[in-house]
Amino acid sequence: MKHISQTIFLLFFSLSLFAQEDTTSTLFSSMDEVVVTASKTVTKLGNVTSPISIITKKNIQQAGSLRLKDILQEQAGMSITNGFGAGIQMQGLNPDYTLILLNGAPLVGRTAGVLDLNRIGITNIKKIEIVKGPSSSLYGSEAMAGVINIITENNSDKKIQLGARYGFGNPNLGWSSPLAKDVFKNTDLNFLCITTFKKATINLSSNAFYVDAISFRPYSSERITQPIWRFTNQLSIFAPVNDKNNFTFLVRNGYDQIKQNFAVNNNGAVSTSFGKETNNDLNINSILTHVLNEKIKSSLNVYATFYKGFQKLNFSNKPDSSYIDEFKQHLYRAENQNDFKFKNMLLTIGAGYIIDQAYSTRYDNVESKKQNQILYAFAQHEWTLSKKLIFTTGVRYDHNKIFAAAFSPKFSFRYIASKAITIKGSIGRGFKAPDFRQLYLNFTNNAAGGYSVLGCIDAIKIIQQMQTIGQLSEIKDDYNKLSSLKPEFSTGINLGGTVFLNKNLQLDFNGFRNDIEGLIDVRQVATKLNGAQIFSYINIKNAYTQGLEFDLKWKATKTISISTGYQFLETADKDDLANIKAGKVYTRNVDGTSRILLNKEYIGLANRSKHMGNVKITYENKNGFFINTRLLYKSQWYVGDRDGNGLLNKNDESGDGYFLINFAAGKTFNKKLILNIGMDNVTNYQDMNYLPNLSGRMIYLSINYTLK
Amino acid sequence: MKKSTIGILAMAALIFNACKNDEVKNVVVNPNDYNVAVSGKIVTVKNMAADTIVGVGAMGPYGAGKYTFFSLGTNSKIASTDSATSNWDLAFAGSTIRINGGTSGPGNGGAFVYTGTFDALTAIPVDSTFKIDQAPAYAITKGSGKGWYNYDGPTNLLTAIPGRVLVIRTASGKFAKVEILNYYKGNTTPLSTASDSIKIYDSRYYSFRYTYQADGTTTF
Numbered sequence: 001m002k003h004i005s006q007t008i009f010l011l012f013f014s015l016s017l018f019a020q021e022d023t024t025s026t027l028f029s030s031m032d033e034v035v036v037t038a039s040k041t042v043t044k045l046g047n048v049t050s051p052i053s054i055i056t057k058k059n060i061q062q063a064g065s066l067r068l069k070d071i072l073q074e075q076a077g078m079s080i081t082n083g084f085g086a087g088i089q090m091q092g093l094n095p096d097y098t099l100i101l102l103n104g105a106p107l108v109g110r111t112a113g114v115l116d117l118n119r120i121g122i123t124n125i126k127k128i129e130i131v132k133g134p135s136s137s138l139y140g141s142e143a144m145a146g147v148i149n150i151i152t153e154n155n156s157d158k159k160i161q162l163g164a165r166y167g168f169g170n171p172n173l174g175w176s177s178p179l180a181k182d183v184f185k186n187t188d189l190n191f192l193c194i195t196t197f198k199k200a201t202i203n204l205s206s207n208a209f210y211v212d213a214i215s216f217r218p219y220s221s222e223r224i225t226q227p228i229w230r231f232t233n234q235l236s237i238f239a240p241v242n243d244k245n246n247f248t249f250l251v252r253n254g255y256d257q258i259k260q261n262f263a264v265n266n267n268g269a270v271s272t273s274f275g276k277e278t279n280n281d282l283n284i285n286s287i288l289t290h291v292l293n294e295k296i297k298s299s300l301n302v303y304a305t306f307y308k309g310f311q312k313l314n315f316s317n318k319p320d321s322s323y324i325d326e327f328k329q330h331l332y333r334a335e336n337q338n339d340f341k342f343k344n345m346l347l348t349i350g351a352g353y354i355i356d357q358a359y360s361t362r363y364d365n366v367e368s369k370k371q372n373q374i375l376y377a378f379a380q381h382e383w384t385l386s387k388k389l390i391f392t393t394g395v396r397y398d399h400n401k402i403f404a405a406a407f408s409p410k411f412s413f414r415y416i417a418s419k420a421i422t423i424k425g426s427i428g429r430g431f432k433a434p435d436f437r438q439l440y441l442n443f444t445n446n447a448a449g450g451y452s453v454l455g456c457i458d459a460i461k462i463i464q465q466m467q468t469i470g471q472l473s474e475i476k477d478d479y480n481k482l483s484s485l486k487p488e489f490s491t492g493i494n495l496g497g498t499v500f501l502n503k504n505l506q507l508d509f510n511g512f513r514n515d516i517e518g519l520i521d522v523r524q525v526a527t528k529l530n531g532a533q534i535f536s537y538i539n540i541k542n543a544y545t546q547g548l549e550f551d552l553k554w555k556a557t558k559t560i561s562i563s564t565g566y567q568f569l570e571t572a573d574k575d576d577l578a579n580i581k582a583g584k585v586y587t588r589n590v591d592g593t594s595r596i597l598l599n600k601e602y603i604g605l606a607n608r609s610k611h612m613g614n615v616k617i618t619y620e621n622k623n624g625f626f627i628n629t630r631l632l633y634k635s636q637w638y639v640g641d642r643d644g645n646g647l648l649n650k651n652d653e654s655g656d657g658y659f660l661i662n663f664a665a666g667k668t669f670n671k672k673l674i675l676n677i678g679m680d681n682v683t684n685y686q687d688m689n690y691l692p693n694l695s696g697r698m699i700y701l702s703i704n705y706t707l708k
Numbered sequence: 709m710k711k712s713t714i715g716i717l718a719m720a721a722l723i724f725n726a727c728k729n730d731e732v733k734n735v736v737v738n739p740n741d742y743n744v745a746v747s748g749k750i751v752t753v754k755n756m757a758a759d760t761i762v763g764v765g766a767m768g769p770y771g772a773g774k775y776t777f778f779s780l781g782t783n784s785k786i787a788s789t790d791s792a793t794s795n796w797d798l799a800f801a802g803s804t805i806r807i808n809g810g811t812s813g814p815g816n817g818g819a820f821v822y823t824g825t826f827d828a829l830t831a832i833p834v835d836s837t838f839k840i841d842q843a844p845a846y847a848i849t850k851g852s853g854k855g856w857y858n859y860d861g862p863t864n865l866l867t868a869i870p871g872r873v874l875v876i877r878t879a880s881g882k883f884a885k886v887e888i889l890n891y892y893k894g895n896t897t898p899l900s901t902a903s904d905s906i907k908i909y910d911s912r913y914y915s916f917r918y919t920y921q922a923d924g925t926t927t928f
Binding site: 445451531584585586587588591592593594595596597639640641642643644645646653688689690 | 823825826844853857858860861863867868869870871872887889890895897899900901915917
């Protein structure tokens with residue numbers, strides 16, 4: 001607490017020193033800024049009918065963020081999950097249900113549904129657009145909670161930019177000198193070059209990142225360091241072929257290496273594992289845009305992405321055997337989109353074809369290719385009835401080769417009620433296709449009694465085989481549900497808007513509700529002759545998430561801006577809720593005796609904070625100096641069942657709510673040199689059990705130089 | 709007015725003192741020790757070891773393979789030398805609970821798992837069917853989510869499901885209702901984040917409560 005008060009005092013002290021200065025730049029996006037993610041066309045922010053927020057390059061720089069995780073966790077309503085990397089939880093939905101795009105093309109390589117946000121460096125990007133609510137009517141699978149689109153630099157101002165950063169700390173001691181022996185470091189080197197060749201703009205960027213990541217093995221309390229290296233190289237070319245045709249080409253490669261030397265305590269037997277994990281991500285995107293006339297624009301987009309995750313571990317107690325885990329995903333996509341402009345209407349029609357392939361040691365055979373083909377078409381009609389009212393209607397149809405089709409309509413509007421008040425509303429369907437793991441996983445845990453988890457397609461095959469040779473003792477009713485694995489669907493409603501309380505005070509608000517049907521969950525489908533269980537994936541659960549979100553931005557003076565964001569969230573498994581209401585669920589008193597669980601004790605889905613929010617105070621003057629403090633808060637979240645009733649209620653295990661304070665300051669000299677200094681996690685808050693990946697207090701210094 | 713205030717204060721002081729005395733009494737029992745306490749019709753057993761873990765091998769943790777026998781009629785453990793008699797009603801080893809009947813013993817025992825609270829079960833429903841042990845199937849069903857417990861592989865924790873009552877026909881044909889309270893030492897399930905050694909070596913310590921109906925009727 002002492003640390004917090006000192007920091008706040010320091011902050012206000014420094015603010016008052018500079019408060020008389022002036023500035024023209026703004027941290028907040030103007031309603032005239034253009035965005036592309038909400039409607040797949042270039043639209044003014046003020047005309048967008050769905051909830052959208054923008055994180056600018058300036059926001060990223062001033063927060064000292066290096067990876068996508070760093071900046072997303074500072075946004076209200078964006079919660080970072082641990083486990084299989086850092087995932088994003090938006091509107092209370094799991095990471096599986098947020099589509100992550102790089103310049104409009106999907107990133108792949110998810111582990112257990114999570115796309116690790118640490119894989120994505122953000123030092124060389126232009127901005128991030130976040131659309132909340134179902135967006136499957138444009139983007140198809142995964143866009144259930146929303147879409148995060150990372151947009152790379154695309155302007156043609158020639159420049160060379162060099163950046164370096166050194167961060168240091170020691171979570172055990174709280175402080176460390178920068179070069180101490182036991183220091184935890186993070187280092188980032190960054191290079192960006194924008195040049196032109198004839199009419200073409202060439203953008204070349206390169207990033208190297210190193211961190212002494214600290215982590216705790218799950219279910220043990222050992223602190224380990226995992227040195228992580230991450231490299232990103234990107235080349236993009238924008239070439240206006242002639243006044244009607246534009247060609248854009250982008251190739252990006254991300255490579256991560258995570259060293260993994262640790263002691264594993266498996267059921268009491270300790271063995272030391274040593275090895276490494278690598279991720280390799282290649283994205284190739286080319287877009288040809290043809291402007292037929294003022295009214296018609298057509299584009300062809302060909303995209304390919306290749307992901308390979310590889311892990312090899314050797315064990316001290318078994319020198320001649322090693323554990324190898326390999327996962328490869330290749331996705332090819334061709335898409336055509338045509339925009340027709342009529343008087344007050346914009347019609348967008350598109351179609352595409354996707355080949356999605358995966359190989360994995362987690363399936364029956366690493367050499368065997370698993371493949372889905374998706375043929376899709378979408379249409380969107382944006383109708384500007386008056387200056388005040390815009391209606392957008394969209395629909396998309398995805399035909400999948402290996403499971404049921406998905407139909408995703410969406411309707412949204414924007415209404416300017418008065419000069420100060422804009423209202424937005426949307427209702428739409430979102431879906432997430434079953435992933436390859438849910439179809440093809442082939443995992444048998446020989447160490448723990450030989451139970452198996454099988455993807456639903458493999459489960460049918462294997463169970464039929466075992467049945468014919470008499471290897472099964474029982475087939476469960478749930479087995480019959482396997483043949484028809486469907487995408488998971490949701491219906492999302494968003495209603496909100498913007499209120500300009502005065503010209504310096506803007507309130508954005510949004511209420512949301514997502515009803516999710518047929519969530520895929522693991523269920524026992526059969527029992528082997530030896531009693532071992534066989535599990536598979538079935539569309540079985542129904543859930544909802546609902547909440548309210550506020551974002552208040554206040555330009556207090558010409559130099560001081562204050563923003564605050566808040567999200568209130570409620571979630572529930574509908575079947576659990578029905579059982580509780582029917583009095584069929586029990587809990588335990590402190591002495592262990594049972595009683596009926598009360599409705600008000602029910603918590604909802606795991607790993608969700610009911611309240612989360614942030615306060616950011618920034619001082620920035622026209623001399624290029626800034627200083628900011630960001631306070632982030634997350635309330636208690638429940639992680640595990642403790643009373644044995646199989647759902648989460650107030651008796652169960654939870655992580656404590658917490659505050660984080662991050663601080664940064666910097667100055668730009670001659671528009672060329674930027675020096676930044678910052679401190680993340682000022683109070684050195686740590687939670688070994690429930691926030692294993694939260695590093696302690698870190699101080700960093702960074703330097704950026706731009707040559708024009 | 710004044711008198712009554714003093715009266716209330718005096719009473720409060722008395723109650724306070726009484727509570728204090730109770731606390732002192734309770735402290736005597738180590739919360740991790742085996743203990744049988746009788747309170748009216750309800751007998752509560754704490755920390756009864758049931759083939760606790762003696763080591764960890766290639767196939768995981770293992771116990772000595774010995775059952776702990778218990779008599780609901782005498783509220784006491786029964787020596788394993790009496791395993792072939794009708795002196796015991798329940799036998800515990802790991803997550804397996806046997807009744808004295810069928811393949812498990814010479815008695816007239818039987819059981820089934822009832823869903824509901826211990827207190828609400830005042831009479832055994834007339835349409836109930838008592839099962840007997842037919843190894844490897846047991847009257848008190850084994851397996852996660854099937855009988856009285858859930859087992860979670862990733863956290864390696866076994867939790868007794870609340871709202872489950874083991875309805876027992878004893879070796880001598882009397883009836884009892886049993887509620888398993890906890891499977892770990894101290895009547896407390898470790899946190900999911902606890903160390904593996906705590907999860908392993910603190911397991912197989914049963915806390916349970918029961919009401920035994922000595923008159924042979926099916927009401928409690």
